[in-house]
Amino acid sequence: MSIKAEEISALIKQQLANYQDQLKVDEVGTVTYVGDGIARAHGLDNVMSSELLEFSNGSYGIAQNLETNDVGIIVLGRFDDIREGDTVKRTGRIMEVPVGEEMVGRVVNPLGQPVDGLGPIHTTRTRPIESPAPGVMQRQSVTQPLQTGLKAIDALVPIGRGQRELIIGDRKTGKTSIAIDTILNQKGQNTICVYVAIGQKESTVRTQVETLRKFGALDYTIVVEAGPSEPAPMLYIAPYAGSAMGEDFMYRGQHVLIIFDDLTKQAAAYREISLLLRRPPGREAYPGDVFYLHSRLLERSAKLSDDLGGGSMTAMPIIETQAGDISAYIPTNVISITDGQIFLEADLFYSGTRPAIDAGNSVSRVGGAAQIKAMKKVAGTLRTDLASYRELESFAQFGSDLDEATQSKLNRGRRTVEVLKQPLHKPLPVEKQVIILYALTRGYLDTVPVDDIERYQNELFDFFDSSHADLLETIRTTGNLPDEDALAAAVKAFSESFTPTGKN
C-alpha cells in the first residue's frame, strides 16, 4: 500500500477544522486525599452532586459527597498517578455513556469504551447513566410475553416484556445459564439484549461472550463488563451504564432485555465506596441508601405507553445467596423491588433437575397476563401441582401403601419434573413447549416410563415438525390452542406408535 501524503494532510486538515482557539475557564479544586478508588478535594465550591470531574492525569471522577470542607469523589479509572495537591476540575456535565446501534455486538466497559479489541465504536449519541424512571402516565401494564425458551420458566413463572424478574440462588446453581439461555432465545424476536457482568471473573465473561458468539446471539447483544480487578466505582456504575444503553432502544420503541449479573457484587462495591467515603454503615455494613441503589435502577425497566412508542425493557437481575438464605439484607430488598423471582435450589441442581427451579418459592407477579392463551390452557395449574407433588413426595417416602389417587399424583409429578428438565443452551420455541405440556397434562405421558420421557419428547417434536407443522404454525401465529380434536388425535397417534425402551 502506498501512502499518499496529500490524502493524509487533507484528513489532518479536516480534523483540525474543528479547532477553536478559546480560553478555557475552569473551576478547579485541589486533591487532599486519594486512595482506594476515591479522592477528596478541597475547593470546587459550586460542584453539583453526581457531576463529572476531571483530574489532571486525565482520569474522570464523580462527585459523591458534598461536605462543608471538601468533596468526596469516586475515581473512574487510574488513581495511582493522582497526587495530593493535583488539580481537579469541573466539567459541568453528568456522567454519560455512548449509546446506539453501533454498540450492539460489542463488549464494553462501564464507560462505554470497547474492551474486545475490535477497534473504536463510532457512536453519535450519548445518554446520562442516571436518568429518572418513566412516570405513571408513561407506562402501561405488561401484556406481551418474553419467551425465555425454558419450559420451566415459560410454564411456571412467565415473564412479560417490561417486567423485572429476579433470578436468585446459591453459587453454582445455574443462575447465569438461565440468563444466557434467555438471551439465546431472543434470536429473531427483534429484542436487543444487554448483559451486564459485574465483578464476574474475566475468564467466565469470556466464556459467556464466546457462547453468545457461537449461537449468533452477539448480533443483538451488548455486553457491559466490569471485572473484579477494576476499582469499585466501575462495578458500582456498570448497571446504570447498561440501563442507559438499553433505555436508548426502549425510548425508540424497541424491546430490550437487560441482565444484571449480579447485583450482590454491585451492592458490595457500593458498600466499599460508601465506607471509604465515611458514610455511616447500617445493617450488614451497607449504607442507608442501598435500597434506593437497586430500586432506582430496576424502576427504569418498564413497558412504555403506546404514545411513547410502546418499547419495553425487561430486567433480569441476579442475586447470589449464601446457603439458600433469602432473608439476608440484599436478597429481601431486591425481592421486594422486583415483580417476582425465580428461585434456584442447590439440592435440585445436584439431583439432576436442571434448570433447578424451585416451583414453590418461585413466583411471577405479572403471571398469566404474560402468557399466550395456549400456554395458559396447558400450564394453568402446573406450578401448584408441582409444589404439592414436592410436598407429597417427601411424605410418600415413609408410607408403602398409597391409595390410587396419591399414586397417580406422584406418577404425574415425576413426569412433570422430567418434562421440565432441559439441557443447557437449548431453548425451545413456545409452540413446542405447548405440545409437550399438552401431552403431559392430558395424561398421554402417564404410561411412558420416566426414563423414556426425554426420548418421547424429542421424537414427538420430530413427528410434529414432519407431519403436523400446521398445528405448530397455528400456535405460533395465533397464540391459541389449535382445534383440540386435531391436536389430541395427533398426540394420540404418536403415543401409540411410541415404543418404550426394553419392550422389543
Place this chain on the structure above:
Amino acid sequence: MKLDNFTVGKRYAKALFEYATEQHISDDIYTELLALRQVFTDNPDLGNILTDSRLDLNEKRAILAVLKPNFSQTLQDFLQLVFDYRRMYDLQFIIDEYEVLYDKANGRVEMTATTAVPMTDEQIESIGAAYLKRFSGKTATVTNVVKPSIIGGVVIDAQDRRIDGSVKTKLNQVRELLAQPLK
C-alpha cells in the same frame, strides 16, 4: 470524630475575623497575621512543637512568651486561646482562612499567573486589571510563577478558577482532535 485542619481553620478564622470587624481592626490584624505567618514559614516545626503533647507545658509556654509580645493585645489574646486549646498546629490554616475572609470582604483577589518567561510589571498590572474587569473584585494581587513547561501563553489561577491560555493546553486540544476517529 477528629476535626480536620480545614474545619478548625475555618471556625477560628471566622471568629477572629468577625471580632476584628466589629472592633474595626481587621486591617491591622491582617498585617499582623502576615508577619505571624512569616514566623511560621521560617520555622516550619514551630506549630508542631507548640502542639506536641510529649513536650513539657512550661517549655511551650516559654516559646509562646517569646512569640506573643510582638503583637497587639487582641492577637495576643487570640494566640493564648489557640495555644490553650492546643490548636497551634492549625494556626497556618487559620491565617489562610482569615486571608480568604479578608479578601472577600475587601474585594481583593489573589491571583497566580503562570508563564513560560517572567512577566514585566506592566503585564502583571494589565492582567490583574483585565481579570477584575471580567469578574468581580476591587484590587488584584498578582504573583508571577515562571514554568517553562507550559511553552507559552499564561495560566491564571484565582478564586477556585483556572483560566488556561497556555500553548501546552492548546497543543493538547489539537492532539485530542487528531486522535478522534474519522467520520
